[in-house]
Amino acid sequence: MGKLFIVPTPIGNLEDMTIRAIRILNEASLILAEDTRTSAKLMQHFEIKTRMHSHHKFNEHKTVENIAGRILSGENIALISDAGTPAISDPGFLLVRTCIEKGVDVECLPGATALIPALVNSGFPTDKFVFEGFLPQKKGRQKQITELADETRTMVFYESPFRLVKCLQQFAEFWGAERKASVSRELSKLHEENKRGTLAELIEYFGEKQVKGEIVIVVEGKNTKKDDE
Numbered sequence: 001m002g003k004l005f006i007v008p009t010p011i012g013n014l015e016d017m018t019i020r021a022i023r024i025l026n027e028a029s030l031i032l033a034e035d036t037r038t039s040a041k042l043m044q045h046f047e048i049k050t051r052m053h054s055h056h057k058f059n060e061h062k063t064v065e066n067i068a069g070r071i072l073s074g075e076n077i078a079l080i081s082d083a084g085t086p087a088i089s090d091p092g093f094l095l096v097r098t099c100i101e102k103g104v105d106v107e108c109l110p111g112a113t114a115l116i117p118a119l120v121n122s123g124f125p126t127d128k129f130v131f132e133g134f135l136p137q138k139k140g141r142q143k144q145i146t147e148l149a150d151e152t153r154t155m156v157f158y159e160s161p162f163r164l165v166k167c168l169q170q171f172a173e174f175w176g177a178e179r180k181a182s183v184s185r186e187l188s189k190l191h192e193e194n195k196r197g198t199l200a201e202l203i204e205y206f207g208e209k210q211v212k213g214e215i216v217i218v219v220e221g222k223n224t225k226k227d228d229e
Contacts, residue, residue, distance in 0.1 A: 001071065001072055001073075001074060001104070001105065002074050002104075002105075003076050003077075003104070003105045003106070003107055004068075004077055004078075004079065004095070004104055004106045004107070005024050005028065005076065005077070005078040005107050005108075005109065006078075006085070006087065006092060006096065006106065006108035006109065007021050007025060007078050007079065007080050007086070007109050007111070008021065008080075008084060008086070008109060008110070008111025008113065009039075009042060009080050009081065009082075009083055009111070009112065010083065010188065011083045011084045011113070011187055012083070012186065012187060012188040012189035012192075013189060014042070016111070016188060017042075017046065017111075017112075018109065018110075018111055020109060021109055022046050024109065025043075025046075025050055025078055026048055026049075028076050028077060029076055029077065030050065030051055030052075030053060030070075030075065030078070031043075031048075031050050031053070031078045031079075031080060032052075032077060032078065032079045032095075033052045033055065033080050033082075034054075034080070034082045034086075035054070035082050036052045036053070036054055038082045039080060039082070040052070050078075055079065055095070057091050060091050060094050060095060064094050064095045064098040064099075067095060068099050068102045068104055071099065071104045072102065079092055079095060083214075084112055084113045084114055085108070085111060085113045088113055088133075089133040089134055089158050112188070114158070114184075114187050114216050115131055115158075115216060117184070117187050117188070118184035118194075118216035118218055119154065119218055121182065121184055121194045122181075122182035122184075122194075122218035123182065123196065124180075124182070124219075124220045124221075125153075125154050125221075126154065128153045129154040129155070130151060130153045130155050130156070132144075132148070132155060132156065133157070134158045134159065135157060135167070142170070142174075145171065145174050146174055149174055149175055149222070150222055151222060152221040152222050153221045154218060154220060154221055155218070155219045155220075155221065156216065156217070158216060158217075159215045159216075159217055160215065161212055161213060164183070164211055164215050164217075165203060165206050167217065168183075168202050168217070169203055171217075171219060175199070175219070175222075177198060177199050177200035177203075178199070178200065179198065179199050179219060179220060180196070180197070180198055180199075180219075180220045181196070181197070181198070181199055181202055181217060181218060181219040181220065182194060182195065182196045182217070182219075183195045183196075183206065183215065183216070185211065185212070185213040185214065185215050186213040187214070187216070189213070191213075199219075
């Protein structure tokens with residue numbers, strides 16, 4: 001029987017690709033990529049010539065059974081996403097679950113992900129935190145934000161640069177404009193930025209500039225001691 005390898009790829013800086021990740025991708029019989037066009041640049045850079053197939057949220061429901069079967073028959077297959085660790089706000093969960101249900105060995109390599117650097121850079125408590133990923137764009141968004149109003153742990157969110165200011169405004173509306181937060185973008189890249197302040201200050205700052213790149217928002221949890229005073 002083969003094995004499914006979950007292989008993180010750099011979120012920006014190609015130097016974050018591990019030696020082990022390169023070896024696994026070279027040795028695999030097949031690489032499942034979220035977007036083969038995007039991953040082709042990475043493969044070319046590290047001279048990895050393993051065949052790639054598309055594996056994304058629009059086809060994964062139809063392909064996981066076949067992939068698990070191929071691994072059971074002896075193939076070693078690697079899964080990558082466009083950037084970061086697969087299955088973290090990216091395709092991968094369904095395949096991992098199917099493989100586990102069928103007794104397929106799954107191994108996830110440690111590697112790049114955006115949420116941990118953003119969390120550590122925020123300066124907020126890291127002993128306990130909750131990762132919310134992308135909030136729903138429409139249905140259920142307000143409900144989820146409201147339910148998090150009393151969350152005391154540090155909260156981590158992913159967001160599009162086009163919705164950043166609106167998202168911060170919604171947080172301020174339901175959690176208070178003085179709640180502290182940190183916005184990280186372009187992590188590991190040349191123009192990396194980690195901006196900290198109250199939600200009101202961040203709204204003003206990002207409302208006056210054009211924002212690009214992947215966004216991670218880290219918000220401090222509710223301070224129950226402060227609220228009781």
